[in-house]
Amino acid sequence: MTQRIASYPGTALSEEDIERGHVLSVHDQLRADYAWDAGLAIGLYLDGLKAGVILGVRCRRCDRTVVPPRAFCEQCFAPMDAFVPLADVGIVNTFSLCYVTWDVKRIVEPLIPAVIDLDGTSPPAGIMHLLGGVVPDRVHIGMRVRAVWKPARARQGAITDIRYFKPLRRG
Amino acid sequence: MTHPVAIIGVGWSGFRPVTPDVSYKELIYEAAVRAYADAGVDPRRDVDSFVTVSEDFHEGTSIFDEYVPDQIGGAQRPVHTITGDGLHGLAAAVMQILTGRFRVVVVEGHSKASNILTLPHITAYALDPILNRPLQVNPLAVAALEACRYMHESGATREQCGAVVTKNRRNALRNPAAAYGADLRTEDVLASEVVASPLARLEISDHADGAIVIVLADAETARRLSPHPAWIRGIGWANDSPSLESRCWARAVYAERAAAMAYKMAGIGNPVEEIQFAEVDDTYAYKELQHLEALGLCAQGRAGPLTREGATAPDGCLPVNVSGGSLGVGHLLEASGLARVLEVVLQLRGHAGSRQLGDVYTGLAQSWRGVPTTSGAVAVLSNQLGGRES
Numbered sequence A: 001m002t003q004r005i006a007s008y009p010g011t012a013l014s015e016e017d018i019e020r021g022h023v024l025s026v027h028d029q030l031r032a033d034y035a036w037d038a039g040l041a042i043g044l045y046l047d048g049l050k051a052g053v054i055l056g057v058r059c060r061r062c063d064r065t066v067v068p069p070r071a072f073c074e075q076c077f078a079p080m081d082a083f084v085p086l087a088d089v090g091i092v093n094t095f096s097l098c099y100v101t102w103d104v105k106r107i108v109e110p111l112i113p114a115v116i117d118l119d120g121t122s123p124p125a126g127i128m129h130l131l132g133g134v135v136p137d138r139v140h141i142g143m144r145v146r147a148v149w150k151p152a153r154a155r156q157g158a159i160t161d162i163r164y165f166k167p168l169r170r171g
Numbered sequence B: 001m002t003h004p005v006a007i008i009g010v011g012w013s014g015f016r017p018v019t020p021d022v023s024y025k026e027l028i029y030e031a032a033v034r035a036y037a038d039a040g041v042d043p044r045r046d047v048d049s050f051v052t053v054s055e056d057f058h059e060g061t062s063i064f065d066e067y068v069p070d071q072i073g074g075a076q077r078p079v080h081t082i083t084g085d086g087l088h089g090l091a092a093a094v095m096q097i098l099t100g101r102f103r104v105v106v107v108e109g110h111s112k113a114s115n116i117l118t119l120p121h122i123t124a125y126a127l128d129p130i131l132n133r134p135l136q137v138n139p140l141a142v143a144a145l146e147a148c149r150y151m152h153e154s155g156a157t158r159e160q161c162g163a164v165v166t167k168n169r170r171n172a173l174r175n176p177a178a179a180y181g182a183d184l185r186t187e188d189v190l191a192s193e194v195v196a197s198p199l200a201r202l203e204i205s206d207h208a209d210g211a212i213v214i215v216l217a218d219a220e221t222a223r224r225l226s227p228h229p230a231w232i233r234g235i236g237w238a239n240d241s242p243s244l245e246s247r248c249w250a251r252a253v254y255a256e257r258a259a260a261m262a263y264k265m266a267g268i269g270n271p272v273e274e275i276q277f278a279e280v281d282d283t284y285a286y287k288e289l290q291h292l293e294a295l296g297l298c299a300q301g302r303a304g305p306l307t308r309e310g311a312t313a314p315d316g317c318l319p320v321n322v323s324g325g326s327l328g329v330g331h332l333l334e335a336s337g338l339a340r341v342l343e344v345v346l347q348l349r350g351h352a353g354s355r356q357l358g359d360v361y362t363g364l365a366q367s368w369r370g371v372p373t374t375s376g377a378v379a380v381l382s383n384q385l386g387g388r389e390s
């Protein structure tokens, strides 16, 4: 303090105030809850998964079968209602060995997201899923894989009704 | 307007309080197929650009604009999304056509409000996080504060607000697409429970699910494709200062400015003379009165008395919200402004069924983005270029 000013205005700020978020930040929490009307096409898809079947849909006009199914063709804009069961076998289109979790924790054994082009789709169309039962270093593009399903009673009509895809041959 | 733009196709699906049978994509697809059939265009061949409107928090998906192309026929094409009302999207589409680089442009808006389980929380998150949100006031109170001041300055009464509700809910009975048609008495409205004074429950529009797709074209294309183009003679949009502390609480300044912009473009000097019918935002009953005054369709303080006298009824001198408005159709989130445009187009074509107005050639559509915003847009449409004389 100088001779002329006995005390400065304001409140003293400590390192702890900053670290604990008492200043310079505001904490708030958004409650954002949503329902999800799956609709006709995705509704049927999830229903199929519960029954252990992967459903695709065929566009007669474009002469192609895609998965997951949709109610309309994004290429020719025609409605699509020719739902077809597909084999739960396909090939790895692309993959990654992922050493961080979705909430950014380091992990030793990688998660292996992959897009799997299912047999019977044309041109090859895939579903996004995980690979398992495989040595990470052996995973390669073009590897043939098959779905490993949850037991029927544990399935809920969800994409996680398939646990993962594993190599047809020992990896 | 030297290079006019016209609406040549409209399509909609809904409007219903819930739509558990379809996904939002399927809802939009249905509206899009109808709009393209109406316009006589193939979206994969004839549409040059697509504009959509949505808010991520209403969709429950970040970067929601990435999810819109497939169901409107916009995959591998120019598509962009505006976080605004559908009328803002319409303005963007008009501008794209005015550049001369696009001949046919599509606008899409939709609501899956039934899927948003915590909508008041989402709306509260639009409030200032430091100055307003800590007070934990329901955002509906922002409308109530405005209604209080508007009624104080304009002299509008609760009975007059109630008359807006009974008119619009009754109009909706003649609109097959409307979700909330009802034959109410003003006493019913006044007797409904007060939610935030002066607003009672029946003065607040309920939400509905639905989708609206509109096809626009330049003059040459419109004349070639459409037997009944609806010309966009003027369009404007504006924001007031949004601060809850210092905004104008009595008047809808954004609507005044947006209207001035649209009227200037349309060459309209006296809107009372030239606008024959209007579809205006009525998210809350008082909003219809406030907006009519802001649009210059009646003098300040006159909207309430005129409504009570029946001047804004379908057989009055200025029919307002013949569609039923948001009170009768259901509030469609970002698609609400497009619902107003849809009705103006149907009326101008003579396609409004049992609610068709006689001999109309110029109508106005106006939107507001809802609490806590101070932004809106206005469009003036005619079924003849240059007004009735041409």
Ligand SMILES: [Zn+2]
Binding pocket: A059, A060, A061, A062, A063, A073, A074, A075, A076, A077, A078
């Ligand atoms: Zn196709």
